[in-house]
Amino acid sequence: MASSLSVPAVSLYTIPRVVPHQHVPVSLCTMGSFRSGRVRAVRYQYRNRYASGMVVRAESNVTKEPMVPPYNVLITGSSKGVGYALAKEFLKAGDNVVICSRSADRVEAAVESLRKEFGEQHVWGTVCDVREGKDVRALVEFALEKLKYIDIWINNAGSNAYSYKPLVETSDDALMEVVTTNTLGLMICCREAINMMGNQSRGGHIFNIDGAGSDGRPTPRFAAYGATKRSVVHLTKSLQAELQMNEVNNVMVHNLSPGMVTTDLLMSGATTKQAKFFINILAEPPDVVAEYLVPSIRSIASSQQMKPTYVRFLTGLKAYSRIFSRLAFGARRNKYVMED
Numbered sequence: 001m002a003s004s005l006s007v008p009a010v011s012l013y014t015i016p017r018v019v020p021h022q023h024v025p026v027s028l029c030t031m032g033s034f035r036s037g038r039v040r041a042v043r044y045q046y047r048n049r050y051a052s053g054m055v056v057r058a059e060s061n062v063t064k065e066p067m068v069p070p071y072n073v074l075i076t077g078s079s080k081g082v083g084y085a086l087a088k089e090f091l092k093a094g095d096n097v098v099i100c101s102r103s104a105d106r107v108e109a110a111v112e113s114l115r116k117e118f119g120e121q122h123v124w125g126t127v128c129d130v131r132e133g134k135d136v137r138a139l140v141e142f143a144l145e146k147l148k149y150i151d152i153w154i155n156n157a158g159s160n161a162y163s164y165k166p167l168v169e170t171s172d173d174a175l176m177e178v179v180t181t182n183t184l185g186l187m188i189c190c191r192e193a194i195n196m197m198g199n200q201s202r203g204g205h206i207f208n209i210d211g212a213g214s215d216g217r218p219t220p221r222f223a224a225y226g227a228t229k230r231s232v233v234h235l236t237k238s239l240q241a242e243l244q245m246n247e248v249n250n251v252m253v254h255n256l257s258p259g260m261v262t263t264d265l266l267m268s269g270a271t272t273k274q275a276k277f278f279i280n281i282l283a284e285p286p287d288v289v290a291e292y293l294v295p296s297i298r299s300i301a302s303s304q305q306m307k308p309t310y311v312r313f314l315t316g317l318k319a320y321s322r323i324f325s326r327l328a329f330g331a332r333r334n335k336y337v338m339e340d
Helices: 081-092 104-118 133-147 172-198 223-245 273-282 286-302 316-329
Strands: 041-045 050-054 072-075 096-101 123-127 152-155 204-209 251-257 310-312
Touching: 072 081, 072 133, 081 096, 081 104, 081 152, 081 286, 096 104, 096 133, 104 123, 123 133, 133 172, 152 172, 152 286, 172 204, 172 223, 172 251, 204 223, 204 286, 223 251, 251 286, 273 316, 286 310
Parallel strands: 072 096, 072 152, 096 123, 152 204, 204 251, 251 310
Antiparallel strands: 041 050
8 A cells, every 4th residue: 555655745844755865976067167176266245344255175275174063053044943943952962053033033032042041152143034145144244253153054044935825826925935035045045154164264064954845746735835945956966066166175065854844834734634644644843853953963064074965854764664654553643733
């Protein structure tokens, strides 16, 4: 029975295929107008000053320092949900964290809550709309002011405009919210993170969070969201190729897959029989997901290696084992939502 089961896209996160992640090799034909070996200069414009920087090459004169804990971590979209849970788990490990969100009230509340548990000298927060380049540059300035450098940057900010309906019924405003946040915002954040980390003697690791659609499966009722998450994987591969092409050996971009998480975003879509079925079987609370992901992220940083990685919480084996347990034994029925 399990072998003939069709698993529809029912959530904002993805049920992964049981295949290893493969990385596309750099080809001469993909280089376009870039020239390998050239140091690319960039310029950050901050509020009160200019600071010139360069993407670091392997033979740079910058002295490379080992990346050792405690780590300095920046997480976008981290005032609630997965981002907040990740921040809390890093703090438990003794790291320092910068959180951000579009909402000043949510940032203030999140920082206050985290500081009560972990102290005032380990967590900071600021308002940032990742869709705005000036906001992300201000976020970089804020992080450098508080922590001097960032080891780990997690691109968690994302949106489906809390809309679950066919594309033909989706408003212009909802489409713009999804695409500008998930695609444009991610690109801006990756650009600024790479530019910042390229100047750091410790370098840095960037993690892009995937979601439903990232593996190519259809995402009916949130087609725009799925399309943007498919682009996350492509963007990550392209950035990996660009870093290799430009001989940048102190920055790496990875993918991070939390699976299905019982956030407000996911649960707002629990309106169909299929959605409820798979949420009960596969979803986990943010803190459970973070407890698994953070040690994996920290181990990548501590390895002193710059190899691309795809970190998954919900592996294909885990997903299909749970589906089998449900079909065979009725496991996890009504775990989070009452099924019809």
